[in-house]
Amino acid sequence: MKTELTTKKELDHVFTVRDVSVSYGDFTAVKNVSMDMFKNNITAFIGPSGCGKSTLIRSFNRMNDLIPNAAVNGEINYQGINLYDEEVDPVQVRRRIGMVFQKPNPFPKSIRENITFGLKVNNMTDNLDDRVEKALTQAALWDEVKNDLDKNALDLSGGQQQRLCIARTIAVEPDTILMDEPCSALDPVATKKIEDLMQILVKDFSILIVTHNMQQASRVSNYCAFFTTKATDDGRRTGELVEYSDTKTMFTNPSESLTEEYISGRFG
Amino acid sequence: MYKNLNLTKTKTKPLESFVKFFIKFSAFAAILISIAIVFTLLTEAINFFQDPEVTIREYFTATRWTPTFKNPVYGVLPLISSTLYIALIACIISFPLGLFSAIYLSEFATRNTRKVIKPIMEILAGVPTVVFGYFALNWITPNIVQRFIPGSGVFNAISAGIAVGIMIIPTIASISDDALNAVPKSLRMGSLALGSTRRITALKIMLPAALSGIIASFILGFSRAIGETMIVTIAGGQYPELNLDPRKAMYTITSSIVNVSLGDTPHGTTAYNALFALGITLFIMTFVLNIFSDYIARKYRKEYEQ
Numbered sequence: 362m363k364t365e366l367t368t369k370k371e372l373d374h375v376f377t378v379r380d381v382s383v384s385y386g387d388f389t390a391v392k393n394v395s396m397d398m399f400k401n402n403i404t405a406f407i408g409p410s411g412c413g414k415s416t417l418i419r420s421f422n423r424m425n426d427l428i429p430n431a432a433v434n435g436e437i438n439y440q441g442i443n444l445y446d447e448e449v450d451p452v453q454v455r456r457r458i459g460m461v462f463q464k465p466n467p468f469p470k471s472i473r474e475n476i477t478f479g480l481k482v483n484n485m486t487d488n489l490d491d492r493v494e495k496a497l498t499q500a501a502l503w504d505e506v507k508n509d510l511d512k513n514a515l516d517l518s519g520g521q522q523q524r525l526c527i528a529r530t531i532a533v534e535p536d537t538i539l540m541d542e543p544c545s546a547l548d549p550v551a552t553k554k555i556e557d558l559m560q561i562l563v564k565d566f567s568i569l570i571v572t573h574n575m576q577q578a579s580r581v582s583n584y585c586a587f588f589t590t591k592a593t594d595d596g597r598r599t600g601e602l603v604e605y606s607d608t609k610t611m612f613t614n615p616s617e618s619l620t621e622e623y624i625s626g627r628f629g
Numbered sequence: 630m631y632k633n634l635n636l637t638k639t640k641t642k643p644l645e646s647f648v649k650f651f652i653k654f655s656a657f658a659a660i661l662i663s664i665a666i667v668f669t670l671l672t673e674a675i676n677f678f679q680d681p682e683v684t685i686r687e688y689f690t691a692t693r694w695t696p697t698f699k700n701p702v703y704g705v706l707p708l709i710s711s712t713l714y715i716a717l718i719a720c721i722i723s724f725p726l727g728l729f730s731a732i733y734l735s736e737f738a739t740r741n742t743r744k745v746i747k748p749i750m751e752i753l754a755g756v757p758t759v760v761f762g763y764f765a766l767n768w769i770t771p772n773i774v775q776r777f778i779p780g781s782g783v784f785n786a787i788s789a790g791i792a793v794g795i796m797i798i799p800t801i802a803s804i805s806d807d808a809l810n811a812v813p814k815s816l817r818m819g820s821l822a823l824g825s826t827r828r829i830t831a832l833k834i835m836l837p838a839a840l841s842g843i844i845a846s847f848i849l850g851f852s853r854a855i856g857e858t859m860i861v862t863i864a865g866g867q868y869p870e871l872n873l874d875p876r877k878a879m880y881t882i883t884s885s886i887v888n889v890s891l892g893d894t895p896h897g898t899t900a901y902n903a904l905f906a907l908g909i910t911l912f913i914m915t916f917v918l919n920i921f922s923d924y925i926a927r928k929y930r931k932e933y934e935q
Binding site: 422424427429452453455456457459460462464466467468469470478479482483526529530533 | 739740813815816818819820821822823824825826829833834837838
């Protein structure tokens, strides 16, 4: 594996990942990943199904803790703190590192309550109305819903629901947003809106996105990590990081032949 | 060219049409039986109300139920109030216990704990109610009710209510657990990802989202408490007057049916017909509650059908 990040050394690291493997019971989903991710950049994880990219991103905010038998080995440092240190509270981790899911999952409450829930949980109850407006504005949803804040969030369209989920995530002022295939349940128009939104959000947040869609990765990301699956001795498949570089290099001049085959559509 | 292409209908075999008929018959049997029950209850109840000894006014306003006395009084009021009273005590016991065990099972228990608790809960649901009745009379009454609540009789509403409550805990826990599990897991993930704790997620996100299912379980539990017979007959006593003191005996609709039908009440007499009036009263109460719970459960399902 080659990492060609030497030219950007001056950038601040948001995550430094060292030799990380994630397993469920005796099944290793992804192994030996080492990489550094940068502040105020969009890093995309691409690769075929089962390559462990979603598993890996879920270990960045300790959502894997919620799956019985899940174990993370290696070191994931977040701004210098080892996320899996015994002293670290996963609830605090998730307050700093927000997450947007594959399928829009607004709460079956009003639009306003979807935003205020996280604010109340995090004791950010001063200027609730201002915070709601700010979050919805940042998520490019304010103009569409400002007159219907008490409407049930489930009445919104899929794309609006996903932007609401982004709004509630950024409302609690995290540093980083993890996005696990945020557009896979959306149509192209809604997808474009989310992609445009990411370009604005990246000024304030560091963004990690898992995507199945290579075009999306090439459109939105600054850095790109390509994962694939390899058969292990016991016949099962484990995910591995093949190549990690800035997106332009990966899509024009990949250093690994596997990467080239994948991005040119010859497999995957 | 398609060789041997045959698109004509094949003839139905005799066995197949018999099986079809049998399946259809089974489906309609339940409906037919329900109609037969309602029909029997209704005709006999009509006989009761046409009896010159009885007036509808007396049935709904008199405060005694003494059909086998020399000068019988047919007042359903003490029976309805006893029934609701004991059901209410049962609800006070079972709603919180059932709901919290459901929350624990679906939100906090590990898979292994769940594996242990669920079957035990099902055993509790399978205990014959006559056993609960004697448990109430011989254990709850002397060891709990009479010990802590002075002035309690051997037969009392509290003891019967507690036992009925224990009996319906599994119903409430299992339906509420289903309701909580029917809430999409993604909501729990979404809440936790915002930095909320498991407790807040359970109480502020999962519980409200499952609320209609939980209310449906409450109504169903309440309707089971109203219809419960053995426990209240054994432990609740047969006090035929209007009584609002839970330390004393009461007389539920179900136990008065048992009581009259156990005696040598001859067929066709007013006391005999009175059973059916009680039966239809009870039937209407539970029927309305079941429909209500069904309505709420259905409304609840709609929320996530999208």
